[in-house]
Structures are given as C-alpha cells and as structure tokens.
Amino acid sequence: MSVSPGAARTTATRSQPSEPYLERGSRAYWRACLALLFAGYATFSLLYCVQPLLPAFSQAFGVSPAQSSLSLSLTTAALAGAVFVAGFVSEGLSRRTMMTASLTASSLLTLATAFVPQWHELLLLRTLVGLALGGVPAVAMAWLAEEMHPDGLGMAMGLYVGGTAIGGMAGRVITGVLTDLFGWRVAMAVIGALGIGSMLAFRALLPPSRHFVPKKGLGFAHHRAALLKHFGRPGLPMLFSMGFVLMGSFVTLYNYIGYRLIAPPYNLSQSAIGAIFIVYLTGVIASPWSGRMADTFGRGRVLIASLATMLAGVALTLFPSLWMIAAGIGCLTIGFFAGHAVASGWVGRLAREGKGQAAALYLLAYYLGSSIMGSIGGHFWAAGGWGGVAGLVAALLIVGLVLAWKLRTRERAGTA
Template structure:
C-alpha cells in the first residue's frame, strides 16, 4: 500500500503508510539508492588501486600515497556529521542529488591536476561534497520503509556500495593499464554523473519527513546526548569504525603486496581481484533478510568471524589463498555493515539522520585513521604487520558484537 506524494502535507506522520517490501515503489526506491550507493563508493574508492601509480608518478611513499584516500574519508566523516544536523532542515532528495553532482565534478577535475598537493586538495573537497549522501540515505530508508522490509532495503543500498566499490577499482585498473590513471579517474567521474541523474529520476518523495526550520544548537546537542545515552547505539557506532577500518586497511595495501615479487601483477590483474566485491552485492541484502528473521546479533557475529578467517587466509603465499581471503573479508564486511547500519535506524527513536551520521562518522574515521596507520605497519613489518593490525581490530569488533547479541537476546536492543 502506498500514499500520494502529498500525503505528508495533509496527514499526521503516523497515518501515512510506509513503503512495503515487494511493492513497485519499494523496488524503485531501492534501485535509486543502489545508484546512490554505487556512485558514493566508486567516487570515493577509485583511487585505491592507484596508490602504487601515485607513488610512481608523484614520488611519494606508500603511507603518503594513502593520504589520497585518507584525506577524503576524513573529510567525509566530518561532512557526514555536519550533514546529520543540517539534513533535518533540508530536502532529503535535493541534498543527496547536489552531493552526488558536486563530487562527480570534483572527480573529473582530479584527473587533470599536475601536482600531488593539488590532488590532495581536490580529494579532500570531494569528501566534503560526498557528505550529503550516506547519512541521509540511511535516514531516508529508516523513515520511509516498513520495518519488516528495512533490513532488505538497507541491504540493497549497501549492495549498491559494493557494486560501486568493485566498479571503481576494476574499471580504474583496466583503464589505467590502457590509457593511464588520469583517464581512469575521468571515466569514474562521468559514471558518477550518470548515476546521479538515475537516482534523481527514481527516488520517491519523502512522506514521513518534513524539513524543520529553526532547530538551534540546543536542540541538536540534546538529540546528540540522547543518542549516546541510548543503550546499544554507542557500541554500533564503534562497530562502524571496526568494520570499515579493517576493510580499508587490507584493501589499501594488498596492491603493494601483489605488484611486488613473487607476484608481479599488473594494475588490471590487481583490479580484477576486486571482482570479489560482487559477493557483497549478494551478501548485503541476504544478511539484511537474515537479520530480520534470525536476529541482528547472530548475523553480525558470523560476519566478523568470516572477516577474521579472510585475514588469516591472506597470510598464506598462494594467490588462490589470498583471493579467497579477500573474498571472505569482503562478504563479511558488507554483511556486517548492512546489519549494523540497519540496527542504528531501528534503535534511534528520533533524529535518525543524526544517528546515521554518528555511525558513519565513526565508520569513515575508521577508514581514514586505520587506513593511514596501516601504511606504517606495512613499512615496518610487511604484510604480516598489516594483517596483524586488522586481526586485533576485528577481535575488538567481535567482543562488541557479542555484547550486542546479549542485549538483543535480553530484549534490550
């Protein structure tokens, strides 16, 4: 059952029906946000397979090269936090559209910069521009989707990010081998613009959200404190740091390992390994449905255990073991992120955009902080150092997941 677009203007929010799973509007909204997720992750992570190329072109170290991603994710983390506040007074769809457009244009500009520091400035601005998508998308889903279909819809959105992450890396690797990294970045920017137009045409108007004016600092501060006082939410915020920090750290430095002896892999071949991102397209909606059916804590624990298994597999020398390890880590990451992000929307009783922003602030800080720290572990101890760092982080995450599961079983989360 659906309502007319003007329903929210004439009806109390509680009287306006949610978008139910399986309806045409559900699939339109899910496809729109899949495009948004694709664009966000492809624009954000297209430079990840290019880190060795940046080291060669600009004469920078692996840790310095990783700043092209870490600066972007750090800026994105801050921008998401701000967006969580201001989004309560802006159109959800308008904010996401403007964000996708600006970040796509900045990506195109990045393809033409001659100097390293100029590239870092543009990548930082891109992180700021992208801030209007992730938290707002999560809030839109939590507000508009029927609770029984929220897990699936959130999983489909996260699946879009998996497609974006895969396409950004694979397309970049192939085009770089053929025409150079500048052409590869330009292609990603053009595809981002196309995704923005598709998103804009597909997403239905909000029905359970009306922009609010006059919300001052006192209102936002009170809502912020209530989120941290809400049992379970702080642990989910920390879970975002663990999941993304582990995932990005491994992906940042696996290219350095595979391009060196004894593997001597090309950029295109390394990019092909990222086809395992396609497993995330399946894992995200599947885990969302499993969480709706069997409990979020149980699926989250399984996801983290799978990530740990994957990291251990990458310690072995055969390329098949490394590829299997990357696949396990990828499946576990996307499954865990789909569950944790959907759980935030369910636990937050108000200001869902702000709650989503807090989760994503921690999520992208994990990418920025751990992604850069991993470079020092790579320099000091090689792949064993990187893997050891990720294992420690995932063990912390597993302890958090066990606590969340205990609260869920007690009916408290």
C-alpha cells in the same frame, strides 16, 4: 505563545493519519531500492576509485606508500566530518535535494582530479570530494529508516549497501584496467562521468518522502540534546564503534594488498590487481542476504558471523598462494558488507527520533575508521610487511567480536 510556521506544519503533519510505509514487493519499494543502489554505487566508486592507484601515484609523484594513501585517507576524513554535519543539517532540508547536490558536486570534482599536475593539488581535490560526498550516506540511511516498512528495512538497507559494493568494485576494476590502457587520468575522468550518470538515475527513480517534513529553526540546543539522547540509548554507542571496526579493518587490508601483489613473487599488473577486486560482487549478494537473515534470525547472530568471516579472511591472506589470498579477500569482503548492512540498519531501528543524526554518528565513526586505520596501516606495512598489516586488522576485528557479543546479549534481553 506563538508557534512558528515550520513548527505548525510539523505538528499538523504528525497529527494527520500516517502515510503508508513502502512495503516490500511494491513498485515504489523497488524504485526506491534501485534509486539508492545508484546512490550507493556513485558514493563508493567516487570515494574508492583511487585505492588501486596508490602504487601508480607513488610512481607518478614520487611519494611513499603512506603518503600515497593520503589520497584516500584525506577523502574519508573529510567525509567523516561532512557526514556528521550533514546528518544534523539534513533535518531542515529536503533529503532528495541534498543527496542530488552531493552526488553532482563530487562527480564534477572527480572529473577535475584527472587534470591536476601536482600531488598537493590532487590531495586538495580529493579532500573536497570527501566534503561533497557527505550529503549522501547518512541521509540515505535516514531516508530508508523513515520510509520503509520495518519488515522490509533489513533487505532495503542491504540493497543500498549492495550498491556501494558494486561501486567499490567498479571503481577499482575500471580504474585498474583503464590505468593500464590509457593512464590514471583517463580512469579518473571516466569514474567522474559515470558518477554524473548515476546521479541522474537516482534523481529520476527516488519516490518523494512520505514520513519526513523539513524542520525549521532547529538550534544548537536541539542538536546537543539529540546527540546526548543517541549516546544514552542502549546499544547505539557500541554500533557506532562497530562502524569504526568494520570500515577500518576493511580499508586497511584493501589499501596495502596492492603493494604486496605488485611486488615479487607475484608481479601483478594494475589490471590483474583490479580484477581481484571483482570479489566485491560478493557484497552485492551478502548485503541484502544478511539484512534478510537479520530480520529473521536476529541482528546479533548475523553480526558475529560476519566478523568471524572477516577474521578468517585475514588469516587466509597470510598464505603465499595467490588463490588463497584471493579467497581471503573474498571472505573479508563478504563479512564486511554483511556486517555493515546489519549494523547500519540496526542504528535506524534503535534511534527513535533524529534518525539522520544517529546515522551521521555511525558514519562519522565508520569513515574515521577508514581514515585513521588506513593510514596507520602504512606504518605497519613499512615495519612488518604483510604480517604487520594482517596483525593490525586481526586485532581490530577481535575488538569487533567483543562488541558484537555484547550487542547480541542486549538484543536477547530486549534492550538493543
């Protein structure tokens, strides 16, 4: 029986002595963490830069809050599909090249968004941004799971998620301030330019892969078998559902808090609303910290605590005090980034093979949560105001707590 050259290379690679993993504290470890921090920053800044602009879009294009939210929901829906495809395609391509191309294309599309005259053209470009970004999240998670020593994976994944926190904060704050000063078009152009700069930094810093060789000739049967294995692996389907819960609740609250704060009695400006998103910086601390705590005390415990913190944050936003609302947003943000760091790292540990595919399934659910719940939240806002939005998010988080408790039980039994 003949063996293809690609298969022969893969077999030879596996038979050779294993290359060392990146150890926590080494120079290569920190270069990799910094490179993927830039990738995380660019991904979330390009993705969520429109979130504080939803009221501005309503005013500029004459669309409703639910319609305005499509500028984000369509992007995350496209990203969900693209991530799923990219996770499988990435098994046969260079991870570094794929992430670089993704960051470049999405940055250029964001620059183009600053010049569109019509609402539907803006929605089209935002959908294309989501498709272009698909080559980063799952591939980055797979790269970390493959290259990092298991003892340092939690912290490395936390630092990557911390980069997404910086990106989410910067995207919101920069667009809020620049929109007040120069208009939303200038704000979008600046975000696109910063994305290009982040891509260049990522490309310069990321070390070459040591534990991954692109596999050629992988057909539908291979991918279907890998998919079934992931759904049959104890704990993984619940972690996929956890991604939906975490992102769905987080994005829904952030989507509509701007509508509440821009209206009486608060009457905040775009800059002031953007400044509230500085609480995103708490995610920079919470992500690596929670990853390290999960390595030490168990992932289930940290995940339960993260969801409980998010639920407490939702309750605080029900108070009329602006300081209480800001504290609630802070709690929700800390809990979200801590929970996401733990859940995404857990996926990489449970998936024994096809880590890119497992990451893609997690992120498919994650971004579907953003798209579906983010849009549904608009109807709850229209029907019940902030109480309706808060009730929707709280119900979703309670489902998440049940899942986290089951994962903790499996973890203690050694099956997850």
